[in-house]
Amino acid sequence: MSLLLLFSALSPALAAGAIALSPPARGDWRLRLPEIAALIALALAALAALNLSLNGPTTSPLLGLASVGFSVRTDIVSIAMSLTVAFVGWSVLRFSRVALDGEARQPAFMGWMAATIACVLLLVSAGNLLQLVLGWVAVGVTLHRLLLFYPERPRARRAARKKAMSGLIASAALLGAGAILIAGYGTGDIAEINAQARAGTGSGPIWLAALFLAVAAVFKSALLPVHGWLTEVMEAPTPVSALLHAGVVNAGGFLLIRFADVLLANPGVLAVLALIGGFSALVGAAVALTQPAVKTALAWSTSAQMGFMVLQCGLALFPLALLHIVAHSLYKAHAFLASGGAVGEVTATRRPGPVAVPGLAAVARAFGLALALYLAVGLLFGITGKPPQVVALGAILIFGVVYLIAQGLADLAPRALTWRTVAMSVAATLGYFALQEGATLLSAATLPAPPPPDGLIWATITLAVASFCVAAVAQTTFPLWAGHPAAAGMRVHLMNGLYLNALSDRMSGRWTSKTGATQ
Amino acid sequence: MTLHMTWPGPDLELFAAAEEAMRQLPPAFPLEATVAVNPWLGQTGEDRLTAAARMERVGGGALFTPRTEIASRIASGEITKADLAAAAAEHGESPEALAKAAETPRPAPAPVPCLADIAARQTGVDWPELIEERIGLWAAAQFDRGQAFWPAPGQSAWPSWRAFAARDLTPALAGLPGYAARIAESPSHARAAFAEACAALDLAPEAAPGYFHRLLVTLSGWGQMARHLSWTAERDGGRDDTLFEMLTLRLTWEVALLEAGGAVTAEAWAEARARFAAPLVPDAELSRDAALQVAYDLAAERRLVTELAEPAPEPPEGRPALQAAFCIDVRSEVLRRALEAADPGLRTKGFAGFFGLAVKHAGHASDLSEARAPILLNPGVTSATAGEDLGDRIHLRAIRAWGRFKRAAVSAFAFVEAAGPLYVGKLIRDGLGQTGGSAKAPAPVLDLPLADRIASAAQILGAMSLTRDFARLVLICGHGATVTNAPHASALQCGACGGHAGDVNAALLAGLLNEPEVRAGLAETGIAIPEDTWFLAGLHDTVSDQVTLFDDALPASHAEDAARLRKALAKAGTQARTERALSLPRGAEDRLAARGKDWSELRPEWGLAGCRAFVAAPRARTAGRDLGGQVFLHDYDASQDPEAQVLELILSAPVVVASWIALQYHGSSVAPETFGAGNKLLHNVVGGIGVLEGNGGALRAGLPRQSLHDGSQLRHGPSRLQVVVEAPQSALTAVLERQPQVRALFDNGWLSLIAMDGQGRLSRRDPDGGWTALDGAPEAERQAA
Secondary structure, three states: OOOHHHHHHHHHHHHHHHHHHOOOOOOOHHHHHHHHHHHHHHHHHHHHHHHHHHHOOEEOOOEEEOOEEEOEEEOHHHHHHHHHHHHHHHHHHHHHHHHOOOOOOHHHHHHHHHHHHHHHHHHHOEOEHHHHHHHHHHHHHHHHHHHOOOOOOHHHHHHHHHHHHHHHHHHHHHHHHHHHHHHHHOOOEHHHHHHHHHHOOOOOOHHHHHHHHHHHHHHHOOOOOOOOOHHHOOOOOHHHHHHHHHHHOOHHHHHHHHOHHHHHOOHHHHHHHHHHHHHHHHHHHHHHHHOOEHHHHHHHHHHHHHHHHHHHHHOOOHHHHHHHHHHHHHHHHHHHHOHHHHHHHHHHHHOOOOOOOOOHHHHHHHHHHHHHHHHHHHHHOOHHHOOHHHHHHHHHHHHHHHHHHHHHHOOOOOHHHHHHHHHHHHHHHHHHHHHHHHHHHHOOOOOOOOOOOOHHHHHHHHHHHHHHHHHHHHHHOHHHHOOOHHHHHHHHHHHOHHHHHHHHHHHHOHHHOOHHHHO | OHHHOOOOHHHHHHHHHHHHHHOOOOOOOOHHHOOOOOOOHHHOOOOHHHHHHHHHHHOOOOOOOOHHHHHHHHHHOOOOHHHHHHHHHHOOOOHHHHHHHHHOOOOOOOOOOOHHHHHHHHHOOOHHHHHHHHHHHHHHHHHOOOOOOOOOOOOOHHHHHHHHHOOOOHHHHHOOOOHHHHHHHOOOOHHHHHHHHHHHHOOOOOOHHHHHHHHHHHOHHHHHHHHHHHHHHHHOOOOOOHHHHHHHHHHHHHHHHHHHOOHHHHHHHHHHHHHHHOOOOOOHHHHHHHHHHHHHHHHHHHHHHHHHHOOOOOOOOOOOOEEEEEEOOHHHHHHHHHHHHHOOOEEEEEEOOOOOOOEEEEOOOOOOEEEEOOOOOOOOEEEEEOOOOHHHHHHHHHHHHHHHHHHOOOHHHHHHHHHHHHHHHHHHHHHOOOOOOOOOOOOEEEEOOHHHHHHHHHHHHHHOOOOOOOOOEEEEEEEEOOOOOOOOHHHHOEHHHOOEOOHHHHHHHHHHHHOHHHHHHHHHOOOOOOOOOEEEEEEEEOOOOEEEEEOOOOOHHHHHHHHHHHHHHHHHHHHHHHHHHOOOOOOOHHHHHHHHHOOOOOOOOOOOOOOOEEEEOOHHHOOOOOOOOOEEEEOOOHHHOOOOHHHHHHHHOHHHHHHHHHHHHHHHHHOHHHHEEEOHHHEEEEOOOEEEEOOOOOEOOOEEHHHOEOOOOEOOOOOOEEEEEEOOHHHHHHHHHHOHHHHHHHHOOOEEEEEEOOOOOEEEEOOOOOEEEOOOOOHHHHHHO
């Protein structure tokens, strides 16, 4: 029973192998093998979930030498990730079977997609560091093949190269972290490492391991300023983007959650993660607002969402980070696969006439209403007994709800619309609190609770709440200041992603790489 | 201030050269409601060979079918030795040399370089790509219709570019320091900036048109998108300078690169200017391409002549039991043929799918006014859906507010945490193709006084050659395509309805013809519609071949007729689907409707791919022949048109629209880089108006690869559209005299014109205006003649 998740990873791997051994012809039923395998993986993960609910978190017996090798960890983290990846995997594989029909290399594509999903499943179910590292590196290798599905496209080669560089750094950091952890705790078993970290045993520069983990996560999850590759990989077919944004880019966050106790023992690293995450969330979201191309905007939004998730990790809210990963995966997979509908959506938003702009008074009222709503729903869910980190995060999310309420409070908005936006706001707030409560309860046995705040944590909390509050005010009052010349200048710099990519292009000699050779 | 500047003579010449160059560009319409455009719209005044040479010089892509395609068609026997011999004779070649040429691929020659190309060679920096990317990013925001939350400030192109480029640090990072400062100091008025740039480039008026054309081509689809603004403005009697301002901003790059370069750059630039100024001389290889194209065109002509010569059923006489009018769209041909076979008492007609009613239509709960008319017309009539829509508007605005909550900066995080898990349901629903159907919109109402309604009705019925023998039930059938997740969905809709479905126009005409006042008025003009005739509107879904009937107001007296029609439609639908399923990958008769709901289906149907001929004649000339869903069928009865007015209308409107469609498919097939939208798998929808391919900055106008190619071969054979008209040669000649622009299409070989006489005999119009009888007419008839 404890090996169910390993079989779950094996299922798409077998499909990939079957396709590689004898590539199916166009329209052959065997092109369905990968999606069937993903469904089997999903069923096995569901069985493992059942097992978890009956027997609690377990680690399977080790297949390996000393304490290093392969084992399966069954807990809420691996179950939630496996279920998500298998389900998203089914979606993208089903999509690919039809969308890539007629491509000469469709079998290879299906094979590499299945292999990538298998590697991610191997990674997220890892009970041992060796398996985790292998899965981590293997995902990069298989993904590289997918990014180069059209190797004749220079932009595809460039993006793949950038991604490979980023992956190399992330892998090196993870290797470094793994080595220090094994040396410091004397075991490769992840649950054991976390237990020792919680108990405060272990030796060696554990802080360095935590820092390496953070570096690996930042590169893998494409946080600013090392996000460049993520916003350029639209050079592969749409399902690759969907899988990448919903299944692969999460690996960084998963790593942080997996080693929650190790990180918790190093509050300095957590503070740095909160800073980088918060910065990435705010800047990435601002850049996404200025992007007129749908996939580009989605890519920047992923960078922002990953930033927010890392901010949650930085605040030691690991269950919420896990919830964010799962929720974001589902949303983003759908958003990419459905991105062809953007033409119709843009037209649809123009049909019912202009958007009513809320004035300053309406914005103030929206803030008041949102805080009241927060208080009411918060009391319902017993907010007074929660750690300040949770309260702060709730406040940040409520700032987002302000925007929804404000749209209905604009002077020109009809009363019926006001009621609808208020109703949607209440539903969103209830939904958020319920999910948060659920995530916390489900992961109580596995993930640590946030520590009582000290000075550093209070500073982080204050900074995060203040900056998101400013961003929320700016967002809600946006039409009132967007016409200012300074705003126009800001917009140009944001459209260009603050030139972070142009700088890395310059360093990598992007503009000289092609024609220089022809001369 | 600068608006009233006076310009010195050389500047005026350069403005004129810019104007000339801008007219070389075809317009591209936003995907929201796109229509096919002839990519060589700017070159129809010259023959294909000259146009091809021009496009080669400016890097505008190929015009003729690639030699590999020709060679495979020679190998398959589609193009015969006789075709090759005839084409060779026309071009002064030997058939053997031509056949050999088909076996020898000819790589496209490099265009005359602009300064970006020259600088790239000198410095090793890929300036053309950098410029394309910079202009692409700016243009995407400039043309955005609501994708970006934070839109570009609303201003015209040149000031907008100045505001963008004066702040953009990218050129400096890429190796052109000072570009931003140069733009900041440039004149605020586009014409002044243009004149300044031309002076800095030392540009003479002789070289200017070609050079400007070259620069406009480097603007990719963005240039064509800007051209659609000026094209539409000119159609409506106005003017738009967006494209001129974009040419100006493109020139600023050239000036910056010239000044950054040294003496070598200046020398290469002088040479390039000389080449732009030189007269166009097509080389021998290009001329062979043209000859091979002619051979292919002749093969297509031969095929059509043979098809039209097949024995036909006797034309029916008297009042039919049922009538059904369809759009001329080639996709109607399959269903019409099936329908006539399903119920011999049913007769079909072909007419442009807007059914003569060019309207600006405001849909249900919508502020947008959609031009449901051929793009050549600016509709003066409005229509709207009847009834109260406040509740639906609130609903739509609430959806929009939720959509903005989903995408705004801080709220996006709250959205994901509160609603992300709901997407499990959406992924399952869309993955299994369970998208819900759209609700039926209320019937549209025409806003037109009675006298005009009567006049319109009379004119439309005359143009349709439908003035007598009305059946008890007449179906007016528009068409549309139900597809999902498809940026190019509007390219599958009715072109005559401006890229929208044809339901509104069909309902408007049916409603109009059912009005007792209108019928009374029609009777006075001599068109007597029997009292027991009822006009019923319908919509043919070209994905599923199902016809939806708008029968809310159908009188009980016609219930039986409607039942008979439904039966015929159901039977014909099955027949049409069976036929079409053969041509679609993974096609099966019972799976076609599901394709339209499948979000991963990139080939829901073939649209107008394969279109190759246009026939204007009574249906009896084409009935019973299998034309493969590749022929536009327009009903025309020359005997009812002594003044050739209807003929003139047909040649100047539906034929021109059909030629735009055929040439768009041609352009997207032979010049996919310039006039094709690339690979659907890589599409990145931009601004709600177009697509980028992958991560590139170029807007890709035209049709995607998957719309033309089934994965193993081209579905569209890029041969010239054959226009067959049953009318006296003298009438055709007279009409062409009155319509010089239409005549140019035939004189210059863009289309070919075939006259059909009363016995069905065919003659081709030669470029000099003479007529050549075509073989392949029925043997018996030829002997009789």
